Amino acid sequence: MGAVDLWTTMVVVLVAAMVQSTTGFGFSLLAVPLISLVLPTESAVVIAATLGTLTSSAQAIGQREHGDRPTILRMLAGAAVGAPFGLILLTVASNRQLKFGLAAVIIAFLVINLRGLTIERGSRGVDVVAGTISGVLNTSLSSNGPPLVMALHARHMSPSAFRATISAVFAGTGVITVGLFLASGRYDSDVRKLLVAAVPAMVMGYAIGARVRPHIDPPRFRQAVMVLLTATAIITLAGALMAS
Template sequence: MLLLLTVFGVVLLGAFAQAVSGFGYALVTVPLLTVVVDPRAAVVLSALTGIGLTLVAAVRERGYARWRVAATLTGAALLGLPLGLLVLARAPERALSALIAVVVLGCVVLVWSGVRLRTGRAGLGAVGVLVGVLTAATGTNGPPLVAAFHSLGYDPRTFRATLAATFSGTGLMGLAGFAATGQLHLDVARTALIALPAVPLGWWLGNRLFRRIDPLLFRRIVLIGLLGSAGTALAGLAG
């Protein structure tokens, strides 16, 4: 019961972060879930509970999404997915935790420093391949997208909508990969089903806040969320 309540709370917090920033779900849920389940189960559990959230968000915000960009990134992600599945299946648990910490910290540095990524077709393709690897290996595929979309200068609503569109495609591919490689277990699916009601509740709470923030505050929320996730990942690694 304690395990299920913890998972419910983590999913609630992740959905809230996703509604406010557009990308926080996996960055919040994966590191926190590794406290109560193994890293592989955490990645799959996060993917299962989060896919409905991103699909609904993509449909609701479809008028604001840059669909051509999302399609380019999703297509390129398919190339990186097999490597990510291999890492998830073969890497030691501690190595997976280290990878999560490095990815999150890397994104903090990119966004905080204001580094502009190459966002032409080749640049977006490279970002997409990396997203594919991270989708399967750690579930934390948001950081390179966050940096790329900040470089493109998207306003908060376009930012959130295009992320949702990209996450929908990569999330479905990731779940198919987990099922094909035997990572989708009955116990994980059962836990995800119990925690699922936390998703709409967290989204509703976060969406109320999202409507009341300006672009500058939005950027600060992005950075604070990333720093918190990085700290959690590092704490888990140290332990």
């Protein structure tokens, strides 16, 4: 690990945290593909998933009284089933295949948002399936938001209940993911050093986002983030095509 790897990771984490703090989404969708420009995609996934677990846990604790507990438990049950399969994918897939997977998830997220695709009705089955897909995506790519967002929107929750519920599911899925990463020896010395350096950058990014949030035009900033995600998908696809 060199200085370029360290500083690139810190800058990417800062920017991704600022975007997440300002818009409510985008941390892993930005962090994983951009960090993977200088690190193996597997390491980028471990770093982003671990940092995401820290932030989601803090949010979940602060909003715990508003969460829909039965929905949370169903989604986490699904995540517990799906997460080991995601770890298998992370283990057997090549760096190139993981990059293609990242690009596919980003493109799917963009299509869902731009076309306003939704699930008409929520149900217990939808919760479990969304949780299972989320578990697979979190351990393999650290990008598990889209299925959870679609499933929870179908339940027509209040904003406070939605935020609390999805934060709790993110946190619980993250704990499962971190446990699997620990058990499988994913935290090597380089990853540990990068995490230590990235945590202050993440805190700073969230603080900057919180400060600038009241002074920006949300629709325009959201459009800018969509453009940034599109560019990220293109860069990731190009990297996958050039990877061996």
